Amino acid sequence: MSESPKRLIADVERLAHTQVNDCYQCGKCTAGCPRAGVMDAGPTRLIRLVQTGDVLEAAACESVWQCVSCLTCTTRCPKSVNIAGVVDALRQISVERNITARKYSRTVLFQKEFLRNIRRNGRTNELELVAAWKLVAFFDDWSPFKALADARLGIPMLTRHKLHFKPGSPVKDKAVVRRIFDRCAAKRKSETEQEQD
Amino acid sequence: MAKIGVFTCWCGENIARHVDVERVAKAIESLPGVHCSMNYKYMCSEPGQSLIIDQIKSLGLTGVVVASCSPHMHLKTFRAAAAQAGVNPYMVEMANIREQCSWVHADKEEATAKAIELIRIAVEKLRHNRPLQPISVPITKKALVIGGGVAGIQAALDIAAAGHEVILVEKEPSVGGKMAGLSETFPTLDCSQCILTPRMVEVNQHPKIRLMTYSEVEKVEGYIGNFSVTIRQKARYVDVNKCTGCGTCWNGCPNKRIPNAFDFNLGNRTAIYIPFPQAVPARPVIDSTRCIHFKNGKCGICEKNCAAGAINFNDEDKLVTEEVGAVVVATGYQLYSIGKEQTNPNISGYGEYGYGKYKDVIDSLQFERLISASGPTGGEPKRPSDGRIPQKIVFIQCVGSRDNAKGVSYCSKICCMYTAKHTMLYKHKVHDGEAHVFYMDIRSGGKKYDEFVRRAIEQDGALYHRGRVSKITEEEIDGVRKLIVRGADTLTGKPVTVEADMVVLACAMTPTDGATALAQKLSVGYDEYGFLSESHPKLRPVETNSAGVFLCGACQGPKDIPESVAQASAAAAKVLVMFSQDQLTREPEIAHVDESLCAACCACVQACPYEAIAIEEVLDRRGNLVKYTSRVNPGLCMGCGTCVAVCPSKSIDLEGFTEEEVYAEIESLL
Numbered sequence: 100m101s102e103s104p105k106r107l108i109a110d111v112e113r114l115a116h117t118q119v120n121d122c123y124q125c126g127k128c129t130a131g132c133p134r135a136g137v138m139d140a141g142p143t144r145l146i147r148l149v150q151t152g153d154v155l156e157a158a159a160c161e162s163v164w165q166c167v168s169c170l171t172c173t174t175r176c177p178k179s180v181n182i183a184g185v186v187d188a189l190r191q192i193s194v195e196r197n198i199t200a201r202k203y204s205r206t207v208l209f210q211k212e213f214l215r216n217i218r219r220n221g222r223t224n225e226l227e228l229v230a231a232w233k234l235v236a237f238f239d240d241w242s243p244f245k246a247l248a249d250a251r252l253g254i255p256m257l258t259r260h261k262l263h264f265k266p267g268s269p270v271k272d273k274a275v276v277r278r279i280f281d282r283c284a285a286k287r288k289s290e291t292e293q294e295q296d
Numbered sequence: 297m298a299k300i301g302v303f304t305c306w307c308g309e310n311i312a313r314h315v316d317v318e319r320v321a322k323a324i325e326s327l328p329g330v331h332c333s334m335n336y337k338y339m340c341s342e343p344g345q346s347l348i349i350d351q352i353k354s355l356g357l358t359g360v361v362v363a364s365c366s367p368h369m370h371l372k373t374f375r376a377a378a379a380q381a382g383v384n385p386y387m388v389e390m391a392n393i394r395e396q397c398s399w400v401h402a403d404k405e406e407a408t409a410k411a412i413e414l415i416r417i418a419v420e421k422l423r424h425n426r427p428l429q430p431i432s433v434p435i436t437k438k439a440l441v442i443g444g445g446v447a448g449i450q451a452a453l454d455i456a457a458a459g460h461e462v463i464l465v466e467k468e469p470s471v472g473g474k475m476a477g478l479s480e481t482f483p484t485l486d487c488s489q490c491i492l493t494p495r496m497v498e499v500n501q502h503p504k505i506r507l508m509t510y511s512e513v514e515k516v517e518g519y520i521g522n523f524s525v526t527i528r529q530k531a532r533y534v535d536v537n538k539c540t541g542c543g544t545c546w547n548g549c550p551n552k553r554i555p556n557a558f559d560f561n562l563g564n565r566t567a568i569y570i571p572f573p574q575a576v577p578a579r580p581v582i583d584s585t586r587c588i589h590f591k592n593g594k595c596g597i598c599e600k601n602c603a604a605g606a607i608n609f610n611d612e613d614k615l616v617t618e619e620v621g622a623v624v625v626a627t628g629y630q631l632y633s634i635g636k637e638q639t640n641p642n643i644s645g646y647g648e649y650g651y652g653k654y655k656d657v658i659d660s661l662q663f664e665r666l667i668s669a670s671g672p673t674g675g676e677p678k679r680p681s682d683g684r685i686p687q688k689i690v691f692i693q694c695v696g697s698r699d700n701a702k703g704v705s706y707c708s709k710i711c712c713m714y715t716a717k718h719t720m721l722y723k724h725k726v727h728d729g730e731a732h733v734f735y736m737d738i739r740s741g742g743k744k745y746d747e748f749v750r751r752a753i754e755q756d757g758a759l760y761h762r763g764r765v766s767k768i769t770e771e772e773i774d775g776v777r778k779l780i781v782r783g784a785d786t787l788t789g790k791p792v793t794v795e796a797d798m799v800v801l802a803c804a805m806t807p808t809d810g811a812t813a814l815a816q817k818l819s820v821g822y823d824e825y826g827f828l829s830e831s832h833p834k835l836r837p838v839e840t841n842s843a844g845v846f847l848c849g850a851c852q853g854p855k856d857i858p859e860s861v862a863q864a865s866a867a868a869a870k871v872l873v874m875f876s877q878d879q880l881t882r883e884p885e886i887a888h889v890d891e892s893l894c895a896a897c898c899a900c901v902q903a904c905p906y907e908a909i910a911i912e913e914v915l916d917r918r919g920n921l922v923k924y925t926s927r928v929n930p931g932l933c934m935g936c937g938t939c940v941a942v943c944p945s946k947s948i949d950l951e952g953f954t955e956e957e958v959y960a961e962i963e964s965l966l
Contacts, residue, residue, distance in 0.1 A: 120753050120754045120757065121750075121754050123750070123753075144787075147785075147787045147788050148788060151759075151761075151785060151788055151792075153788065
């Protein structure tokens with residue numbers, strides 16, 4: 100994809116269905132953001148970086164992965180800018196271009212595994228997801244400590260019925276779910292190809 | 297025998313906190329002439345005034361002392377109250393125990409003692425006061441409007457619409473002012489000339505308005521209602537009555553490469569010219585400094601071509617004297633000159649922006665001409681250096697404005713708006729162009745103003761960077777001269793460098809060059825920048841401290857078109873209020889000559905700063921000259937008292953402040 104700032108901005112705006120120039124940098128999104136205190140760039144700054152065309156810099160921020168998508172920012176924005184949507188778009192751009200902040204590479208692996216799980220089963224199969232993600236993550240960093248770091252959470256989660264061994268009732272037509280995934284991918288592909296023209 | 301009532305005010309806590317008002321009232325009671333002494337929380341309030349009125353009526357007081365604030369604040373209030381109760385208003389004195397006592401002293405004992413002293417002085421003066429009657433002066437119901445921009449035009453039209461004669465003086469060859477040169481106006485984007493030219497024409501055709509273009513006010517004499525103004529009509533070298541405005545002369549003039557000041561030197565004109573096609577009156581002038589005929593006596597093509605025989609190379613400046621009753625000043629503004637050299641020693645220029653050095657760094661009025669359909673490029677935003685259409689323009693706001701280091705600390709108020717307009721007009725003409733704006737704050741207060749700026753950003757895609765530009769340099773990149781603009785965006789916290797094709801500087805609005813000289817002729821005050829001073833910033837915004845002289849438009853401070861027009865109509869209303877009376881009433885506190893004592897030494901005549909005193913003959917019944925004496929013109933005298941101080945024979949005195957009264961005050965202290 101072309102690196103022109105204008106196209107990058109257009110890409111974010113298309114993914115987020117919003118106009119970033121509408122933002123007048125009042126800071127209300129950051130003011131209400133429950134995660135702003137730990138972010139390297141709060142929502143206001145992320146939007147500003149997109150406005151100035153520094154989309155890749157914004158996408159590489161840790162904060163796009165620190166966002167919990169609570170949508171407080173979007174809800175309270177006086178100019179109705181879909182800030183959470185912009186953050187989502189930045190996540191996607193960061194994954195597509197492999198520029199995710201180092202600290203959050205495992206998060207990306209989890210997200211990818213999560214989606215793959217749904218694509219295969221039509222819904223989540225939690226045990227399969229845990230196993231698959233642990234494996235993928237281990238082969239990524241070869242760290243048994245990290246792989247087992249949250250293992251002791253397993254028993255409390257089981258006792259509280261937060262983890263299910265048995266998969267839920269099977270999805271009747273898994274092909275439909277798969278088609279949704281394929282269509283989304285195809286749409287994204289055609290959009291980015293159009294961009295290049 | 298004087299029967300004086302003293303009324304001490306608490307002014308809420310303002311006075312009462314530091315002055316023991318009860319004790320003051322008690323102490324005053326025993327003074328000679330004092331009949332009653334009272335105190336009240338707010339004397340200026342309705343019940344406070346009623347208290348005074350009731351006391352006057354019930355006790356038959358002959359004079360009143362109000363001990364409260366400065367007479368600037370409430371003297372008129374208390375005089376009116378006294379008059380209502382049947383006491384001569386000039387038998388009211390005020391003792392200022394607020395500004396000159398409670399506000400400036402911390403010790404209550406001492407402040408109380410001082411308050412008593414101050415009141416004692418006022419009582420002593422009042423005992424010697426004489427009742428006075430206001431004086432009336434005749435009034436000439438004809439107005440002079442100085443400046444033919446949008447404000448002056450509006451004021452002239454409004455006064456004329458009420459049926460009074462108006463003289464509109466404009467120094468340029470055409471009326472219209474700065475507005476005539478603008479492209480489109482915010483926030484509606486309607487064409488500036490389309491809305492202004494009908495008014496320009498109207499001003500020229502109105503039977504009650506005498507339009508004097510290419511003229512300047514030379515001298516102003518007289519006083520409110522009776523000004524005598526000398527106007528210099530500069531030599532036009534064209535007889536406006538014979539001329540038909542056909543254009544043969546300027547089309548035939550061989551001297552075509554003279555920078556046109558109306559286009560801020562971006563376009564050219566001829567030596568015989570009208571500044572712009574819609575000029576009113578559509579009558580040319582000859583620029584004698586550039587005309588070939590004036591250099592070597594040759595050429596004369598215009599004279600030969602003119603079928604009407606209107607060219608007159610022997611024309612000379614004419615001085616015209618006019619009697620008017622009121623003056624409206626609407627001299628407008630000019631842009632702060634950005635270059636290093638400045639005429640005002642208190643202001644320094646921007647060497648770092650390279651204005652004057654780089655051709656493509658222009659100011660905002662130049663940009664207006666560039667995108668104006670009547671401008672030198674016919675509305676195409678061609679850059680001055682090579683005529684290319686710029687693909688990237690940087691607009692810099694607050695150039696001069698809010699820059700203490702350069703000597704201008706005020707905000708010019710309109711730059712945020714017109715810069716937003718510039719970005720829009722540019723983007724409407726160059727769709728794929730980039731418009732970058734460097735700003736410090738966006739000040740877009742006004743109806744539909746902020747929406748307008750947001751439109752420039754949201755719909756037209758102007759790129760706004762919050763930060764000032766540090767420096768502009770010129771470099772050649774791929775064979776094209778580019779301006780490298782180094783600024784910052786404090787919202788991202790990063791430096792920003794833009795390779796621009798053109799830079800437009802939104803410069804501070806400053807008063808026109810001749811404004812202060814004119815203000816001196818009119819005895820109107822002005823601030824350190826030369827903006828003329830209104831009488832009161834909130835309550836008397838179009839009046840000046842010189843009676844009968846009014847202000848409107850940008851000569852008073854930076855202003856946009858709607859505000860200038862509103863102010864012009866306000867000034868016209870004030871003139872019409874004056875003209876609604878047949879005689880003007882003035883305060884009687886003026887100098888008075890005891891003609892039996894005057895020796896006609898002329899000391900007062902020389903000392904008077906208002907030229908209000910003249911030497912006149914005193915004749916006996918048979919018409920024989922007895923002696924000479926000085927006499928005061930009550931219309932001109934401002935009551936300053938300078939004449940009293942210089943009179944060696946003590947024959948001149950100031951009513952309301954006679955020597956007897958003033959010495960009584962002093963003696964009461966000794």
